[in-house]
Amino acid sequence: MAAAAAASMGVVREVLGPDIVEEVDQPIIDYIANVLADEDFDFGAPDGHGIFEALGELLIDSGCVSSQDHCLQVCSKLCEKFGKHGLVKPKQAVRSLVTPLRMNAGMDDDVAPKKQPEVFEGPLLSSRDKAKIERKKRKDERQREAQYQMHVAEMEALRAGMPPVFVNHNNDGGPAVRDIHMENFSVTVGGRDLIQEATITLAFGRHYGLVGRNGTGKTSFLRAMAMHAIDGIPKNCQILHVEQEVVGDDTIALQCVLNADVERVQLLQEEARLVQQQKDLEIEAEFGQGSGKSKGDLDKDFISKRLEEIYKRLEFIDADAAEARAASILAGLSFTPEMQRKRTKEFSGGWRMRIALARALFIEPDLLLLDEPTNHLDLHAVLWLETYLLKWPKTFIVVSHAREFLNTVVTDILHLHGRKLHAYKGDYDTFERTREEHLKNQQKAFETNEKARSHMQAFIDKFRYNAKRASLVQSRIKALERMEHVDAVVSDPDYKFEFPTPDDRPGPPIISFSDASFGYPGGPTLFKNLNFGIDLDSRIAMVGPNGIGKSTILKLISGDLQPTSGTVFRSPKVRMAVFNQHHVDGLDLTVNPLLYMMRCYPGVPEQKLRAHLGSFGVSGNLALQPMYTLSGGQKSRVAFAKITFKKPHIILLDEPSNHLDLDAVEALIQGLLVFQGGVLMVSHDEHLITGSVDELWVVSEGRVTPFSGTFKDYKKLLKP
Ligand SMILES: Nc1ncnc2c1ncn2[C@@H]1O[C@H](COP(=O)(O)OP(=O)(O)OP(=O)(O)O)[C@@H](O)[C@H]1O
């Protein structure tokens, strides 16, 4: 097998050419060579149509070939060369070792492979062959798992190496660090340059919004800063990157936040210890003997002196106010007083993330780095955070894809695009206008430049051999050489969010609630007598505070939960897809998106799965990268691809725009607009709601009520 793989790689290199092999990512070339090295691969001789079927799209997407025609030529050449090397076997009775094993498992009729009958033409796999395949599968799985574990260990080591950040009371003479100047730095992850030779100054007290498409490297940039891995960041600069939730243990939420003030905690502990010692000495003195200055008196003096120092320091650091401050931050982030007294291990991941955010706000580091903070918050908390950040006295960088949030809290935008980082003054809308203007000017300059060049070139070509004009020609040649080159505007590739259209349209009623009530076992009744319906034309957004029960309603609709009384009718013909954060968090990170889809939909031709992943922007190399290397937005798309593959009639979306960049949200809106089915979403993304739905439902106090105003009107009602 190793020899076949080596031979296969040789042929692939020969046919594609060394330049292409150099340019294209190695995993893609390896993948192509491995597919072709498979002893049962059907090349589709003599013209290589088997290769085209299996690898055509990949060859085109990855840039191995320039067009479909070129692709056909390359496939035919590969087939010819593999034949010459004796690697093309005559078509066997069993076409593919894997095909028979994938048959029909959990598939819809519409996704069944077309060439089914051929599979049974020859003898079935021997048990030895099957065992061999199983062994190989297990080996691959072990390898993937080991790679993932290595990645986890690396990340843990990385975090452990980060300087700890606690409340710092030693900045009496003003902040220790003011402006931060990072010059000529690059950020590289997994051998891939994400930022190249950027220079940025973070001016003290300014609030930066870091924007850029999914996967451009925003999180990696923040991580690099938090690790002090970028030159120019002063050593004493306290940088806090809120990336991970706090550990779940027996500490109560309020104390967990207060513990970030290590000096205060230590002073209070020392105070308690000394007071106890003082008491012990008093008891000893009362019942002990001796006169004059005893050792006990000396200790007492020492303790009183130290206690005095401690009280002074506690007063200086305003220790008494700390608890109220921590509690008010937690309250702003929607923690009720009871919740503030709950142990951190009793909270879900999302809430523990909020505690991490509360801790960071409490610490107030020199540079605060927030990565999509609004993802974990309800609208009340988002509005509170906006107000809090507006008054933030120091510098922060926030990665966010929420336009309204950015417009409210930032003074500057850092735009990461094409491995370059550019700073713009103003909020997000200003940035968009400035950039549009800038691109327009660049395009104009490019066109003028090109026109001038072609004029000069035409003159040179025309009079090149004309002795009389030789000097003129020479001067034009020189002028042409001197002319500055203006880069053409490179547009971002268009994003796609294509929800497949269902082939059938079941008649009404689709979903209807009749006097449906619900409460979790042992808990209070969450809803009483709900009456509403959803059909294939519904476009609804549900809003309401955290914990009110929005996700529970989605579960009642999808059938994951049953009403405790009343009925929820679901048409048996209706297919529903549910998207929520659990689908993103629950992805198997050890495999790549394509393999993941192949596991979810066994038996479906690879090409079809690739095409479907592609319709959510997961194409080319991205589909072959292990998922632990994918960014938040990239993982979201994989989850979208997974849930929509079976052509649902109704899509239930729980906070779908979390992690998606602004262009992707735009594409999601467009995708939903053309989708031929019903949509019900839980969201607080103003742009998404305004662009894609026409009904707003408010969930409150056990009821679901249509709201007659716009989302803006609803927001106004909540403003603190
Ligand atoms: N080992 C690796 N090999 C190749 N690419 C990698 C590797 N690890 C990470 N990447 C890529 O590096 C990029 C880093 O993503 P990062 O999370 O920093 O992006 P982001 O801008 O924060 O994205 P998002 O907006 O989706 O959160 C992604 O495109 C990811 O696919």
Ligand SMILES: Nc1ncnc2c1ncn2[C@@H]1O[C@H](COP(=O)(O)OP(=O)(O)OP(=O)(O)O)[C@@H](O)[C@H]1O
């Ligand atoms: N499996 C469960 N068992 C018991 N109680 C639950 C369960 N799931 C949710 N709850 C409780 O039911 C209430 C409603 O939860 P739900 O997740 O539906 O609210 P939500 O409005 O979607 O909140 P969020 O915006 O935080 O997702 C909450 O008080 C929650 O603690």
